[in-house]
Amino acid sequence: MDFGPHLMLAMLEGAVLAAVLALMASGLSLVFGVMRVVNVAHGEFYMLGAVVAWGVADSVGGGPAGAFLAALVLAPLVVGGLAAAADMTILKRIDYDPERTIVATIGLLYVIQQVTLMTYGPEARPVEPPFNSRIALPWVEWGEGGPSFYFPWGLSTTSYKLFVIAAAAGLILAIRLILMRTKAGLVMRATQLDKEMATAFGIPVERVYAAVFGIGAGLAALAGVLIVPIQQAHYLMGGEALLLSFIVVIIGGLGSLTGTIVAAVLIGMSDGIISVFFSPTLAKILATLLVALVLVFRPQGLFGERAR
Amino acid sequence: MSRSLALHLGLVALLLALNFVLPPYAHGNLARVMTLAIYAIGYNIAFGYTGLLSLGHAMFFAAGMYGAGLLLRFTEAGALPGFALGLICGAGLALAVGLLALRTAGVSFMIVTLMFSQAIYLTILYFGAYTRGDEGFVIDSAARVVAGFDLGDSGVRYLVAWALFSAALMFSLWLVNRPTGRVFVAIRENEPRARLLGYDTFRLKLQALVISATISAASGAAYGLLFGYAGASFAGVQYSIFPLLWVLLGGAGTVIGPFLGTLFMFYLIDLSSGITDAYMLIAGVTLIGLTLFAPQGIAGEIRRRFWRALP
Numbered sequence: 098m099d100f101g102p103h104l105m106l107a108m109l110e111g112a113v114l115a116a117v118l119a120l121m122a123s124g125l126s127l128v129f130g131v132m133r134v135v136n137v138a139h140g141e142f143y144m145l146g147a148v149v150a151w152g153v154a155d156s157v158g159g160g161p162a163g164a165f166l167a168a169l170v171l172a173p174l175v176v177g178g179l180a181a182a183a184d185m186t187i188l189k190r191i192d193y194d195p196e197r198t199i200v201a202t203i204g205l206l207y208v209i210q211q212v213t214l215m216t217y218g219p220e221a222r223p224v225e226p227p228f229n230s231r232i233a234l235p236w237v238e239w240g241e242g243g244p245s246f247y248f249p250w251g252l253s254t255t256s257y258k259l260f261v262i263a264a265a266a267g268l269i270l271a272i273r274l275i276l277m278r279t280k281a282g283l284v285m286r287a288t289q290l291d292k293e294m295a296t297a298f299g300i301p302v303e304r305v306y307a308a309v310f311g312i313g314a315g316l317a318a319l320a321g322v323l324i325v326p327i328q329q330a331h332y333l334m335g336g337e338a339l340l341l342s343f344i345v346v347i348i349g350g351l352g353s354l355t356g357t358i359v360a361a362v363l364i365g366m367s368d369g370i371i372s373v374f375f376s377p378t379l380a381k382i383l384a385t386l387l388v389a390l391v392l393v394f395r396p397q398g399l400f401g402e403r404a405r
Numbered sequence: 406m407s408r409s410l411a412l413h414l415g416l417v418a419l420l421l422a423l424n425f426v427l428p429p430y431a432h433g434n435l436a437r438v439m440t441l442a443i444y445a446i447g448y449n450i451a452f453g454y455t456g457l458l459s460l461g462h463a464m465f466f467a468a469g470m471y472g473a474g475l476l477l478r479f480t481e482a483g484a485l486p487g488f489a490l491g492l493i494c495g496a497g498l499a500l501a502v503g504l505l506a507l508r509t510a511g512v513s514f515m516i517v518t519l520m521f522s523q524a525i526y527l528t529i530l531y532f533g534a535y536t537r538g539d540e541g542f543v544i545d546s547a548a549r550v551v552a553g554f555d556l557g558d559s560g561v562r563y564l565v566a567w568a569l570f571s572a573a574l575m576f577s578l579w580l581v582n583r584p585t586g587r588v589f590v591a592i593r594e595n596e597p598r599a600r601l602l603g604y605d606t607f608r609l610k611l612q613a614l615v616i617s618a619t620i621s622a623a624s625g626a627a628y629g630l631l632f633g634y635a636g637a638s639f640a641g642v643q644y645s646i647f648p649l650l651w652v653l654l655g656g657a658g659t660v661i662g663p664f665l666g667t668l669f670m671f672y673l674i675d676l677s678s679g680i681t682d683a684y685m686l687i688a689g690v691t692l693i694g695l696t697l698f699a700p701q702g703i704a705g706e707i708r709r710r711f712w713r714a715l716p
Contacts, residue, residue, distance in 0.1 A: 187693060187696075187697065195512050196511065196515075199458075199512070200695075200696050203646055203689075204688075204690065207685045207686060207688050207692070208689035210689075211683035211685050211686035214682065214683045215686070340523065343516065343520075378530055378531045381527050382527045382528055385523045385527065386521075388520050389505070392520075393505045393506065393508050394508075
């Protein structure tokens with residue numbers, strides 16, 4: 098393959114990663130924005146989403162499409178419910194103290210991961226995509242007689258990958274609309290702006306927190322369901338996803354949803370492109386160092402507002 | 406002061422006495438616990454006394470381990486220069502990381518240290534040709550000899566671990582009773598006020614971090630030299646979480662706490678791994694339980710209930 102088609106292929110792979118990452122990081126960002134806590138167990142909710150998708154596909158009939166639809170509905174509900182329960186039993190009792198919350202969610206991370214290991218097992222298991230036709234992509238070449246189209250060998254994507262990008266974009270748009278246009282979104286934004294004032298206006302802040310924590314986890318679970326037909330479900334898959342979402346949320350600015358999405362595209366695309374042309378380990382070293390330096394020199398992120 | 410000195414000297418003497426009575430399995434375990442407790446003591450100086458919650462101490466542990474291990478692997482320098490190089494690597498890394506990371510505080514500091522540590526971990530994997538990545542490498546037992554004593558021999562190993570542990574414990578006791586140690590606590594309790602009193606808090610925090618990292622690196626180098634193995638998993642996130650867990654369990658901001666926490670957790674995991682492969686489940690449950698019910702840890706509860714002057 099020539100350089101041009103190769104680059105396009107890398108960008109397509111990067112776009113799939115960016116879409117899933119944006120969805121997952123939005124959850125992390127939402128939780129941080131409203132509750133001001135960092136949820137270290139976020140990667141495990143993503144993993145649980147993938148594992149639930151496998152479980153549903155394994156036990157529900159109706160072919161890959163039916164099972165996939167069921168998983169898309171069930172996984173966020175199950176995982177979100179679990180997260181809301183964890184919020185009410187653990188985080189509420191330590192009063193959402195930022196540092197103790199991190200320690201507690203590290204504990205939660207290990208509990209979820211190890212319970213999955215004990216029940217689901219150490220194997221990586223695939224889930225069949227609901228549809229997966231191969232789409233060959235054309236490439237333009239400027240030759241002697243003007244531009245001409247041809248289909249280079251190997252330059253192709255699948256309909257499922259395009260669906261992942263579209264679905265993630267749709268879901269993120271839906272969250273934005275919910276936050277900006279509905280009563281529930283208004284309540285969340287009010288809690289984010291001033292917790293005490295919100296309480297004074299009769300907003301049940303603790304229930305809002307539980308709901309936000311659940312929604313954040315649900316978004317991670319959705320990302321897990323979307324990715325599982327491409328990657329396989331494995332009990333350790335949350336770690337790397339967590340690290341990447343951290344990177345995205347920090348570069349984008351903690352708590353800023355727009356920044357998160359821009360950063361997800363940036364990181365996803367560059368990770369895809371660098372991984373194709375260079376060593377993936379080198380790409381990750383550069384990304385982690387970049388994040389550390391952004392936090393040191395521009396703590397509000399690239400799009401965040403300075404803390405008041 | 407004299408009572409607490411007696412307590413810590415008593416612990417040191419007890420551990421020495423145990424050398425002669427313990428059965429082989431417990432003997433080997435205790436040598437390992439003492440080596441790892443040095444790491445916890447180092448972590449405690451940053452976290453327990455100065456209030457710097459770092460999630461990246463594994464990079465200092467690994468700096469010591471690889472500083473010593475790689476020198477012994479590729480040169481004929483011997484174990485003592487290896488140990489010294491390990492300490493220098495840890496201190497140098499802490500100085501560089503501290504100058505950057507200490508510009509942030511709280512949650513940002515945790516994430517910055519986590520990211521630096523992750524970068525170090527990935528760097529070890531990236532230079533797999535030298536470090537053999539995840540698989541790690543065995544440090545040749547011929548190189549692990551100091552003045553004719555074979556560090557791999559279980560008796561020598563116990564005594565070396567004991568000596569290093571005692572040195573770290575007594576140093577930590579001495580440090581926290583000095584004016585510097587008191588200022589560390591002042592920074593933990595209220596940094597703006599410490600600054601108002603005229604202390605250069607940035608420099609003091611950097612000092613605390615470098616001391617903490619050097620002790621952690623000593624633990625890493627000792628672990629490599631005594632047990633003859635260096636691997637990338639020691640640089641992973643898990644090994645940054647462990648000292649936090651040990652210190653929280655034993656009691657943050659107490660001299661004896663890190664040892665108690667390490668001992669307790671080691672045996673908890675040792676016993677549970679006989680029952681299930683998912684032994685990290687115990688670590689997770691303990692962390693959640695600690696944050697909920699005993700944020701002070703074992704020694705912290707003792708201090709709260711029985712002995713208010715416990716250092």
